[in-house]
Amino acid sequence: xxxxxxxxxxxxxxxxxxxxxxxxxxxxxxxxxxxxxxxxxxxxxxxxxxxxxxxxxxxxxxxxxxxxxxxxxxxxxxxxxxxxxxxxxxxxxxxxxxxxxxxxxxxxxxxxxxxxxxxxxxxxxxxxxxxxxxxxxxxxxxxxxxxxxxxxxxxxxxxxxxxxxxxxxxxxxxxxxxxxxxxxxxxxxxxxxxxxxxxxxxxxxxxxxxxxxxxxxxxxxxxxxxxxxxxxxxxxxxxxxxxxxxxxxxxxxxxxxxxxxxxxxxxxxxxxxxxxxxxxxxxxxxxxxxxxxxxxxxxxxxxxxxxxxxxxxxxxxxxxxxxxxxxxxxxxxxxxxxxxxxxxxxxxxxxxxxxxxxxxxxxxxxxxxxxxxxxxxxxxxxxxxxxxxxxxxxxxxxxxxxxxxxxxxxxxx
Numbered sequence: 001x002x003x004x005x006x007x008x009x010x011x012x013x014x015x016x017x018x019x020x021x022x023x024x025x026x027x028x029x030x031x032x033x034x035x036x037x038x039x040x041x042x043x044x045x046x047x048x049x050x051x052x053x054x055x056x057x058x059x060x061x062x063x064x065x066x067x068x069x070x071x072x073x074x075x076x077x078x079x080x081x082x083x084x085x086x087x088x089x090x091x092x093x094x095x096x097x098x099x100x101x102x103x104x105x106x107x108x109x110x111x112x113x114x115x116x117x118x119x120x121x122x123x124x125x126x127x128x129x130x131x132x133x134x135x136x137x138x139x140x141x142x143x144x145x146x147x148x149x150x151x152x153x154x155x156x157x158x159x160x161x162x163x164x165x166x167x168x169x170x171x172x173x174x175x176x177x178x179x180x181x182x183x184x185x186x187x188x189x190x191x192x193x194x195x196x197x198x199x200x201x202x203x204x205x206x207x208x209x210x211x212x213x214x215x216x217x218x219x220x221x222x223x224x225x226x227x228x229x230x231x232x233x234x235x236x237x238x239x240x241x242x243x244x245x246x247x248x249x250x251x252x253x254x255x256x257x258x259x260x261x262x263x264x265x266x267x268x269x270x271x272x273x274x275x276x277x278x279x280x281x282x283x284x285x286x287x288x289x290x291x292x293x294x295x296x297x298x299x300x301x302x303x304x305x306x307x308x309x310x311x312x313x314x315x316x317x318x319x320x321x322x323x324x325x326x327x328x329x330x331x332x333x334x335x336x337x338x339x340x341x342x343x344x345x346x347x348x349x350x351x352x353x354x355x356x357x358x359x360x361x362x363x364x365x366x367x368x369x370x371x372x373x374x375x376x377x378x379x380x381x382x383x384x385x386x387x388x389x390x391x392x393x394x395x396x397x398x399x400x401x402x403x404x405x406x407x408x409x410x411x412x413x
Contacts, residue, residue, distance in 0.1 A: 070090050070171060070172065071090070071169050071170065071171050072085055072087060072088035072090050072169065072170045072171070073085070073086045073087045073088075073168070073169050074086055074167070074168055074169075074170065075155070075165055075167045075168070076120065076123070076124065076152070076166040076167075076168070078124045078162075078163050078165070078166060081120065081121075081124060083105075090170070090171065090172050105117055105120075107137050107138045108135055108136060108137050108138075109135075109136050109145065112135035112136055112137075113135075115133065115135070116133050116135050116150075119131040119133055119152070120152075120166075123152055123153075123154060123163065123166050124163060124166065125163075126154065126157070126161065126162055126163050129153060129154055130151070130152065130153040130154070131150075131151070131152045131153075132149075132150070132151050132152075133149070133150050134147065134148070134149045134150075134173065135147075135148055135150075136148070146172055146174050147172065147173045147174050147176075147177040148170055148172055148173065149170065149171050149173045150168055150169065150170040150171075151168055151169050152166055152167070152168030153166070153167060153168070154166055155167045207248050208245065208248060208249075211241035211242070211244040211245040211248070212241075212245060214237065214238075214241040215238055215241050215242060215245070218234045218237050218238045218241075219238060221234070222234050222238075251379070251382055254313070254382055254386075265306075265307045265310075265389070265390070266307050266308070266309065267305055267306065267307060268305065268306070268307070268308040269303055269304070269305045270303070270304060270308055271301055271302065271303060272297075272302040272303070272304045272335060272343070272345075273295075273297045273299075273300060273302060273335075275308070275311070275312065275315075276295065276297070276315065276333055276334070276335070276345070277295060279312065279315055279316060279319060279333075280293055280295050280319070280333055282316075283316075283319045283320070283323055286320075286323050287323050287326070287331065288323070288326065288327050288328075290327075290328055291323070291326050291327065291328060291329060291330060291331060292329075292330040292331070293319075293323070293330070293331045293332075293333070294330055294331070294333075295332070295333055295334055296332055296333070296334030297334050297335060298334070298335055298336050298337040299337065302335065302338070302343070302412075303412070304343065304410070304412045304413075305412065305413045306390055306410055306411070306412075307389075307390055310386045310389065310390055311390070311410070313382070313383075313386055314382075314383045314386050314387055314394065314408055315333070315347070315408065317379040317380065317382060317383045318333075318347040318383060318394075318406050318408065319331070319333060319347060320379065321379060321406075322347050322348075322349040322351065322404075322406075323349075325349065325352055325404075326349040326350060326351035326352075326403075327351070328350065329349070329350030329351075329403070330349070330350055331347070331348070331349045331350075332346075332348045332349075333345070333346070333347045333348075334346060338412050341411055341412060341413065342392075342409055342410065342411050342412065343409070343410065343411075343412050344407050344408070344409045345407070345408040345409075345410075346405055346406070346407050346408075347405070347406045347408070348403065348404070348405040348406075349403050349404055349405075350402070350403040351403050351404065352400075352401065352403075353398045353399050353400040353401050353402050353403050353404055354396065354398040354400065354404055355400050356400075359398060362380050362396070363380050363381055363383075363384045363394070364381060380394070383408070387408060387409075387410065390410050390411075391410065391411050392408065392409050392410035392411065393408075393409050394406060394407070394408050394409075395407050395409075
């Protein structure tokens with residue numbers, strides 16, 4: 001009996017020890033599992049922290065890019081068509097607050113507003129996936145619009161495929177538009193320059209060939225002419241065409257030098273009435289019969305400081321035209337009293353006058369109102385170029401059949 005009790009006691013102790021070891025093993029296994037789980041959770045947490053840091057870094061970089069590019073980001077609520085700005089760095093200070101929603105579109109000019117509204121409606125209706133628009137828009141309280149460029153795209157759709165969120169960016173493009181405008185203007189100037197160059201060469205060929213042909217033709221028949229009077233007549237014609245050819249070449253050279261900036265201004269002080277009187281005396285004999293050349297001065301003495309050669313060149317061209325186109329009445333040259341440091345020299349005539357549509361064309365090179373009047377059509381072009389180079393201007397007022405008045409305005413010092 002005692003033996004059986006002892007055996008049962010030993011068996012119970014062994015079972016207890018076994019249970020203890022099993023429990024201890026389970027605890028150890030649980031601890032190992034817990035450590036593994038904690039390590040996994042730690043790695044996952046580290047990954048999430050790294051991802052969060054990456055997102056924060058991306059947000060900082062994203063904001064930096066927006067600031068650098070001076071962009072705004074926005075989204076559209078498709079149910080209300082309201083435009084909501086998320087960020088806006090179009091203003092250098094980052095404080096610019098744009099008009100919201102419908103007010104934004106309302107601030108556009110009518111032609112831009114209709115086009116932009118159509119794009120937004122098509123996006124909201126899902127008819128297009130993305131849109132790109134350039135438009136003008138007025139800031140609150142400003143009468144001058146600025147240029148803006150926007151890109152937009154559908155970001156989210158519902159189960160039926162209808163857009164629920166539209167995102168976009170906008171940027172001010174004033175500088176780019178100004179550059180585009182400058183490039184267009186430069187292209188137009190280049191095209192106009194090519195056109196003028198072609199016209200210049202064509203006209204120069206014609207204008208030079210005419211007197212040159214006369215010189216060659218008269219020179220070739222001169223040896224065969226025995227009559228002294230006829231020979232003298234031919235010599236006079238040769239001389240006249242030689243002078244005409246020289247004038248054309250001189251005019252072209254003068255224009256080229258001034259426009260190229262190779263002819264420097266030589267400032268000289270002179271008495272204006274004295275110079276004008278001398279030129280009037282020179283051109284008085286060139287007036288047609290019955291035409292008087294008069295002078296009209298605001299004062300008997302008026303000192304002017306400018307380039308004397310260019311001044312006399314302009315006035316002589318104006319006097320030459322006035323005497324050439326006036327066959328009755330009078331030609332008058334004079335000046336008004338100085339105003340604001342400038343003086344106006346006027347050359348008036350009672351000649352045939354100029355049609356209104358030709359008042360600006362007459363200053364173009366080789367333009368001639370009357371092709372039957374001698375001349376290359378360079379005189380008034382030279383006048384305007386020289387006047388500009390002196391800080392002045394040449395303008396005209398005229399009535400067809402009643403005469404013309406050319407005004408040459410320059411600084412007096």
